[in-house]
């Protein structure tokens with residue numbers, strides 16, 4: 001028990017966190033009340049987020065996000081999210097941000113949102129030490145045209161603390177190659193690349209993300225375990241997987257943690273990392289993730305040091321920043 005306690009308190013680098021998906025339900029309910037927005041169907045009777053499955057989760061996510069209407073709302077959200085992460089001993093966090101939710105794809109509005117988020121993050125860093133970097137993210141089910149507008153916003157604001165470009169959303173819609181133009185644009189602007197793949201679709205979707213989008217990290221990627229040649233490729237090319245075990249169990253990708261392939265992938269030499277995805281939606285925290293992995297797989301401090309080192313090395317920040325979290 002003493003050992004679990006010290007594992008839980010280890011400093012952590014988190015690479016896969018959706019900014020809006022980290023909003024506590026009470027925070028969203030409070031904003032909805034302030035703005036007289038009707039959020040019926042978003043919450044269960046006990047106040048937690050209500051969803052039946054992944055596609056329903058995405059629509060509840062978008063409904064909850066609709067109460068975040070101004071840069072000031074995002075400043076408040078950023079403080080709430082980073083304070084919760086810092087309370088879980090997270091020292092460095094990369095969060096997914098989308099112009100689709102912050103200003104509707106307009107570059108000028110997007111800049112104002114980013115400015116507000118950045119100011120809040122600097123203040124929280126001063127108070128808690130936590131470092132925030134942003135990954136601009138297009139949403140797959142919003143389609144390739146909207147993704148181009150997102151990539152243009154990303155290219156305009158690349159550098160400083162905006163370090164990456166990615167894609168989230170419904171993996172069953174469209175193909176990675178439909179988004180290649182946007183990923184090329186982001187890469188040319190100097191952004192580092194990641195894509196959600198192999199969460200809902202199979203190993204082929206991970207291969208397509210690597211081949212067509214040329215990403216260096218994969219969000220989830222867990223279904224790679226069904227294709228051992230692909231696993232070898234991940235190892236050889238040091239592709240880091242942003243694995244979110246609690247999310248996968250909550251959304252029923254796997255029935256329980258014991259059935260989750262994170263340990264098999266690690267044993268085969270894949271660079272695995274641990275993140276929470278949308279923690280209040282999935283009733284998890286970084287401390288919970290660490291505790292549950294220690295209990296399910298017997299991971300000790302040496303294993304957690306290894307996965308946290310993987311995360312620090314795969315972070316999209318500059319080398320000075322990396323040296324502060326290694």
Ligand code: ADE
Pocket residue numbers: 018021061168169170196199247277278
């Ligand atoms: N958006 C928020 N969470 C997501 C997830 N786990 N997969 C895809 N899109 C998401």
Ligand code: ZN
Pocket residue numbers: 016018168196219277
């Ligand atoms: Zn995600």
